[in-house]
Amino acid sequence: MLTVILHTMRRxxxxxxxxxxxxxxxxxxxxSFYDTIAKQSEQFEKLLQNYPQEIFAFFGGTTxxxxxxxxxxLEFFSYMPIIIGIFAVLAGSGLLASDEENGTMDLVxxxxxxxxxxxxxxxxxxxxxxxxxxxxxxxxxxxxxxWSSLDIGLVEMARPFLSLFAIxxxxxxxxxxxxxxxxxxxxxxxxSGVLMVAxxxxxxxxxxxxxxxxxxxxxxxxYYQSGEAIKVLNNDWFLGLLAAAGVFVLASWWLFQRxxxxxxxxxxxxxxSFTSRLRxxxxxxxxxx
Amino acid sequence: MNNxxxxxxxxxxxxxxxxxxxxxxxxxVRRGEIFGFLGPNxxxxxSTIRCLLDLIHPNxxxxxxxxxxxxxxxxxxxxxxxxxxxxxxxxxxxTGEGVLRYLNGLRGMKxxxxxxxxxxxxxxxxxxxPIRNLSHGNKQKIGVVQALMHRPELLLLDEPTIGLDPLMQxxxxxxxxxxxxxxxTVFFSSHIMSEVQAIAGRVAMIRKGEIVEVAEPSNLIxxxxxRVQVRLREPVDITPLSSLxxxxxxxxxxxxxxxxxxxxxxxxxxxxxxxxxSDLETERPSLEEIFLALYQDERKEx
Numbered sequence: 334m335l336t337v338i339l340h341t342m343r344r345x346x347x348x349x350x351x352x353x354x355x356x357x358x359x360x361x362x363x364x365s366f367y368d369t370i371a372k373q374s375e376q377f378e379k380l381l382q383n384y385p386q387e388i389f390a391f392f393g394g395t396t397x398x399x400x401x402x403x404x405x406x407l408e409f410f411s412y413m414p415i416i417i418g419i420f421a422v423l424a425g426s427g428l429l430a431s432d433e434e435n436g437t438m439d440l441v442x443x444x445x446x447x448x449x450x451x452x453x454x455x456x457x458x459x460x461x462x463x464x465x466x467x468x469x470x471x472x473x474x475x476x477x478x479x480w481s482s483l484d485i486g487l488v489e490m491a492r493p494f495l496s497l498f499a500i501x502x503x504x505x506x507x508x509x510x511x512x513x514x515x516x517x518x519x520x521x522x523x524x525s526g527v528l529m530v531a532x533x534x535x536x537x538x539x540x541x542x543x544x545x546x547x548x549x550x551x552x553x554x555x556y557y558q559s560g561e562a563i564k565v566l567n568n569d570w571f572l573g574l575l576a577a578a579g580v581f582v583l584a585s586w587w588l589f590q591r592x593x594x595x596x597x598x599x600x601x602x603x604x605x606s607f608t609s610r611l612r613x614x615x616x617x618x619x620x621x622x
Numbered sequence: 623m624n625n626x627x628x629x630x631x632x633x634x635x636x637x638x639x640x641x642x643x644x645x646x647x648x649x650x651v652r653r654g655e656i657f658g659f660l661g662p663n664x665x666x667x668x669s670t671i672r673c674l675l676d677l678i679h680p681n682x683x684x685x686x687x688x689x690x691x692x693x694x695x696x697x698x699x700x701x702x703x704x705x706x707x708x709x710x711x712x713x714x715x716x717t718g719e720g721v722l723r724y725l726n727g728l729r730g731m732k733x734x735x736x737x738x739x740x741x742x743x744x745x746x747x748x749x750x751x752p753i754r755n756l757s758h759g760n761k762q763k764i765g766v767v768q769a770l771m772h773r774p775e776l777l778l779l780d781e782p783t784i785g786l787d788p789l790m791q792x793x794x795x796x797x798x799x800x801x802x803x804x805x806x807t808v809f810f811s812s813h814i815m816s817e818v819q820a821i822a823g824r825v826a827m828i829r830k831g832e833i834v835e836v837a838e839p840s841n842l843i844x845x846x847x848x849r850v851q852v853r854l855r856e857p858v859d860i861t862p863l864s865s866l867x868x869x870x871x872x873x874x875x876x877x878x879x880x881x882x883x884x885x886x887x888x889x890x891x892x893x894x895x896x897x898x899x900s901d902l903e904t905e906r907p908s909l910e911e912i913f914l915a916l917y918q919d920e921r922k923e924x
Contacts, residue, residue, distance in 0.1 A: 336727035436711030444728035
């Protein structure tokens with residue numbers, strides 16, 4: 334399995350560097366810009382008061398630019414699930430399906446590795462890659478804060494990244510699950526992406542329209558804390574998102590065990606079979622229909 | 623379970639949705655033999671091989687590979703098997719050596735690297751070249767090397783010489799024969815009769831997901847129709863030869879006669895002895911002709 338993890342990590346290498354360093358530089362820019370905001374806080378407050386509230390609803394619902402958590406919510410964490418979510422959705426949907434579609438999985442699974450081993454190896458690599466991107470990003474903030482009046486401790490700064498990690502895992506695992514059900518990686522990525530954006534919109538709109546609050550409770554983004562987690566991490570929400578991701582992962586694993594590995598190309602759409610043969614039982618004598 | 627049997631398949635069936643790819647496949651491959659698996663495209667060769675490795679799940683039947691049920695313990699089977707897929711796809715952004723090292727890693731570093739380089743030299747491949755720069759034939763050579771590199775007990779090869787030039791086809795068949803010489807059982811699919819005849823001890827023919835025949839290649843060929851063209855030094859009437867059993871006259875001009883012969887051509891050659899023959903050409907029966915001969919036999923039996 335170590336070979337699978339290392340190989341998959343090599344495949345993620347470019348994305349870790351690209352996403353990690355890109356976002357770390359952006360974090361450094363935001364940290365330095367905070368000084369300007371803090372110095373001219375009164376003018377900014379007045380400026381923001383003239384903005385329609387609808388805008389702030391889509392940026393974490395805060396208008397407080399002066400506090401570190403308000404500033405980072407508005408300028409960074411509020412929309413990061415959508416930005417890094419692109420990585421999570423693409424990586425999740427392609428974790429296994431891309432190898433099937435390009436035909437390389439046939440040869441890999443002919444080697445002495447179980448489907449569970451391959452699944453777990455790939456999944457661990459995705460977890461590590463996501464953590465690495467967020468860790469580089471976190472480090473970017475910490476380093477840049479040395480030259481900024483933005484003063485947040487190591488642990489406090491890690492909390493919103495934990496919340497971000499949980500929401501990314503949820504949408505990444507949803508994409509993985511859909512790639513096991515839908516005929517192609519593309520369709521799995523597209524539908525998970527649409528669900529992710531829809532979730533963001535529903536949660537944001539619920540801040541404006543109280544009648545949407547009931548629906549928003551079903552939206553995963555509702556349980557993403559954004560920069561507010563700097564003060565305190567809501568463990569229930571954090572663990573709840575990870576548990577939901579775990580359900581999708583388990584369902585994906587179950588489907589992968591029962592799947593006929595494609596030789597290449599996109600497959601045909603079919604409902605997952607709940608009446609398929611027992612994997613480790615005696616040979617069935619019945620024919621499929 | 624008989625220890626002398628490397629592959630045992632009983633009543634194997636496989637459906638792809640409503641399409642039945644394998645009807646009821648029954649097959650036995652003995653340890654140490656080279657077993658050819660012949661059939662036209664879509665006959666079920668690849669589906670059978672992929673069931674042996676649990677890449678696809680059968681809908682019915684029993685399989686034992688080296689005494690192990692691949693559906694119950696696929697890893698135990700794969701440890702002992704080398705596999706070359708029919709539609710080989712390699713990781714395009716790696717070099718040949720990179721791919722082999724990665725696959726060797728999946729095997730727990732079991733490959734004999736000296737053997738890998740010797741095979742690379744024999745097959746004339748540059749392992750440092752990225753896969754994306756390699757021709758189809760060269761990728762196929764990498765596929766052959768990865769299947770053989772850990773000296774498996776059983777080789778499952780799906781069309782191993784596809785895309786190779788005749789020289790390399792010959793070299794690959796030599797490598798397969800050498801593997802057999804070291805005790806490896808070889809089960810390989812093909813739709814080329816000549817290569818099966820060259821190395822296989824026995825052959826199974828599959829059509830529409832059913833095994834039609836299991837026999838020695840020479841038996842199959844002898845039962846097939848073949849064309850024999852006889853060129854004469856001078857015009858002679860040799861039409862009486864067409865009255866020989868199994869011989870039919872297809873066409874003739876002054877100095878050339880074309881016969882169709884069912885079964886062995888020995889009788890025709892002996893009958894030609896008194897005639898002034900300048901040349902004799904036999905056309906090897908194609909897979910289709912062998913199938914045709916088999917179906918004719920089946921119809922007669924019906």
